Amino acid sequence: MRLFVAVDVSKEVKDHVYEIQHQMTSGLAKVSWVPKSNLHLTLKFLGEVSDVLVDEVKKRLSLVKFEPFKLTLTHLGFFPSKEYVRVMWIGINPEHKMIELQQKVDAELLDLFPQEQKFVSHLTIGRVKFIKKKKEYMKIIESVKVKNIEFEVKGFKLMRSTLRRGSPQYDEIASY
Numbered sequence: 001m002r003l004f005v006a007v008d009v010s011k012e013v014k015d016h017v018y019e020i021q022h023q024m025t026s027g028l029a030k031v032s033w034v035p036k037s038n039l040h041l042t043l044k045f046l047g048e049v050s051d052v053l054v055d056e057v058k059k060r061l062s063l064v065k066f067e068p069f070k071l072t073l074t075h076l077g078f079f080p081s082k083e084y085v086r087v088m089w090i091g092i093n094p095e096h097k098m099i100e101l102q103q104k105v106d107a108e109l110l111d112l113f114p115q116e117q118k119f120v121s122h123l124t125i126g127r128v129k130f131i132k133k134k135k136e137y138m139k140i141i142e143s144v145k146v147k148n149i150e151f152e153v154k155g156f157k158l159m160r161s162t163l164r165r166g167s168p169q170y171d172e173i174a175s176y
Contacts, residue, residue: 002161003049003173005061005105006040007098009123010151013073014039017090017125020076023144024088028137030129031088035167041092041123043102043156046113053112058174060108061158068154069097073146077122082138085131089122090146101156 014036021033049057071092079087092098098121106115131137158173 001049001051001054002163003046003054003057004159004161005043005046005156006159007043007101007153007156009039009041010149013123013149013151016073016147016149017123020090020144020146021125024126024140026137026140028133028140029131031126032129032167033126034124038167038170039123039125040159040170041098041121043098043105044109044113044116046109054173057109057112058158060112061105061156061174061176063108064101064104064156064176066101066104068152069094070150070152071097072148072150073123074148075146076141076144085128087124088126088128088141089124092121092123095121097153101153105156 017034017039018036024031025033046057071094074091074093077089077091078085079089099119102116102119102121155176157175160171160173162169162171
């Protein structure tokens with residue numbers, strides 16, 4: 001099964017992201033928007049994991065300890081760049097708190113999964129298929145304002161991703 005480790009975001013964050021997605025929906029671009037129910041901050045993508053290994057992953061993730069912390073939404077960002085938009089995301093602050101948590105998750109799973117090379121904490125909101133009129137669409141994007149909404153991170157989850165037509169289905173395997 002395809003697994004990943006993630007942090008949930010608040011309902012307020014999900015509602016705001018939905019508003020942003022609505023503002024950026026236009027005939028000028030084809031974007032696959034992340035559904036409200038699927039919004040999360042990924043700590044580590046594990047990929048295909050055998051059923052035999054799942055219990056070991058769950059056990060190791062239970063060893064990750066951290067103090068709850070607050071994050072704030074900051075700005076709209078793009079992978080790989082603003083000039084060549086493929087993924088739209090929202091940044092968070094303080095980013096180092098998510099990096100510290102991600103490093104703890106990485107450390108517990110180190111001999112089972114490759115270490116993350118360059119972790120960039122972000123909330124993916126959409127994947128761009130194509131942009132018809134780039135200049136016009138970029139004006140729409142630049143008009144979007146991200147509210148500095150604060151939310152608390154108290155835990156994280158091991159999630160299963162089932163690929164299906166449209167958007168993937170996410171199911172919680174364990175919560176920490």
